[in-house]
Amino acid sequence: MHAQELLEALRAGRFDGRLRPVYGDKPLAEVYDRIASVVDGFEKNFDAEGVRELMIFSAPGRTELGGNHTDHQGGWGLAGSVDLDTLACVARNAEPVIRVYSKGHDPVELDVSDNTIREEERSCSTALVRGIAARIGERVYTVGGFDAYTETKVLRGSGLSSSAAFEVLTGEIMNQLSCGGALTSTELAKIGQYAENVYYGKPCGLLDQMACATGGAIAIDFADPQDPVVQSCKVDFAREGYALVVIDSGANHSDLDGEYAAIPREMGEIARQFGKTRLCEVDEEAFLRERDKLVSACGERPVLRAEHYFAETRRAAAQYEALSRGDFKRFLALVRESGESSETKLQNVALDRPDGDRLLRVIRKARELAGETGAARVHGGGFAGTAQAYVPLAKLDAFVSGMEAAFGKGRCHIVQIRNVGGVQLI
Numbered sequence: 001m002h003a004q005e006l007l008e009a010l011r012a013g014r015f016d017g018r019l020r021p022v023y024g025d026k027p028l029a030e031v032y033d034r035i036a037s038v039v040d041g042f043e044k045n046f047d048a049e050g051v052r053e054l055m056i057f058s059a060p061g062r063t064e065l066g067g068n069h070t071d072h073q074g075g076w077g078l079a080g081s082v083d084l085d086t087l088a089c090v091a092r093n094a095e096p097v098i099r100v101y102s103k104g105h106d107p108v109e110l111d112v113s114d115n116t117i118r119e120e121e122r123s124c125s126t127a128l129v130r131g132i133a134a135r136i137g138e139r140v141y142t143v144g145g146f147d148a149y150t151e152t153k154v155l156r157g158s159g160l161s162s163s164a165a166f167e168v169l170t171g172e173i174m175n176q177l178s179c180g181g182a183l184t185s186t187e188l189a190k191i192g193q194y195a196e197n198v199y200y201g202k203p204c205g206l207l208d209q210m211a212c213a214t215g216g217a218i219a220i221d222f223a224d225p226q227d228p229v230v231q232s233c234k235v236d237f238a239r240e241g242y243a244l245v246v247i248d249s250g251a252n253h254s255d256l257d258g259e260y261a262a263i264p265r266e267m268g269e270i271a272r273q274f275g276k277t278r279l280c281e282v283d284e285e286a287f288l289r290e291r292d293k294l295v296s297a298c299g300e301r302p303v304l305r306a307e308h309y310f311a312e313t314r315r316a317a318a319q320y321e322a323l324s325r326g327d328f329k330r331f332l333a334l335v336r337e338s339g340e341s342s343e344t345k346l347q348n349v350a351l352d353r354p355d356g357d358r359l360l361r362v363i364r365k366a367r368e369l370a371g372e373t374g375a376a377r378v379h380g381g382g383f384a385g386t387a388q389a390y391v392p393l394a395k396l397d398a399f400v401s402g403m404e405a406a407f408g409k410g411r412c413h414i415v416q417i418r419n420v421g422g423v424q425l426i
Helices: 003-011 016-023 028-046 125-138 162-178 185-200 207-214 257-272 284-289 291-298 300-324 328-346 358-370 393-407
Strands: 055-066 076-092 097-102 108-111 146-152 217-221 229-233 242-248 375-379 386-392 412-415
Touching: 003 028, 016 028, 028 055, 028 076, 028 097, 028 146, 055 162, 055 207, 055 300, 055 328, 076 162, 076 207, 076 300, 076 412, 097 125, 108 125, 125 162, 125 185, 146 162, 162 185, 162 207, 185 207, 207 217, 207 229, 217 300, 229 300, 242 358, 242 393, 257 291, 257 300, 284 291, 284 300, 291 300, 300 328, 328 358, 328 375, 358 375, 358 386, 358 393, 386 393, 393 412
Parallel strands: 097 146
Antiparallel strands: 055 076, 076 146, 076 217, 097 108, 217 229, 242 386, 242 412, 375 386
């Protein structure tokens, strides 16, 4: 459909059957407006005459529900896609070129046949697109050229993984345009992780991409990195009387790649003491017997981080079990344990620099305002970034006003779980 035809069909409700499963109870008029906005952005950048055949794609952000820094060591993780997403308006082109213009970001333009890893593209969106195209190209698919315009509600730095949402979105576009939709959500997640690790230069695990690609709440056992075991779980926080709030600490985390990378590196140091590469391959009892020797060989912090891993991967599995049987009280108790372990053992909530304790102060304030029946913990990578809170609905308004009075307007993001991952909407 060209732009005018698409928008007329959209306003007439012809796509509601596709949109409602993705956006749940969200008013579709808001979704219509967002789709119209990306169509308008595409026309301004690529289709002034409004004659190209357009497609609309969506990929959600994600929230980590359990398993803080367990995925890269082969442990359990628990995550959910959220109702904040990135939208793209897309059309094929006749060139071997991919162009992606994203509102508020530098444009991406690259030759799809050039899969060279470029140092000047590290930490840039171009690296992600190039890496995804290269990896899909290795799968005996010929990636064709396309133009895309994107807008997002997954705010950069919000802790809801805008990068994974972008990776899944880009991968799903290539999947539909060049692979006939043959790639599974797990394959697309691994392709996104590869692009981020190898081309972008960030040593992330797979949890973020899996949550964005799969949709809903999922528990993942990463023991086999080539074939992670994914189990779905229904979650309705509002039905339990709670809101899920992600709080942006306001602390800058753009220069923390070294701190993030140190966590898997130090956990890996412990694994190598046993002749292994990941902690999931290490017997915990053997680790505990050798603890003092490990402190002498590797230092105290790597040992504490390994202790966190062993307990946290059990907690994530237990959280999944609690949600599966509807025991939300037990789930929240495990959230509190996870938060304490991240602070005292994983040590990813504070930095030794001016204002380096801001995230810790956010977490402590969130615990105070959520009360004894609520919970709060670090969310995702840590150090700066975001906190996560489970807030009784009766306290939600006071919680948001209190957090924003202390740390600034717009810091609180109230999210719900979205049941659909990366998808072509139209």
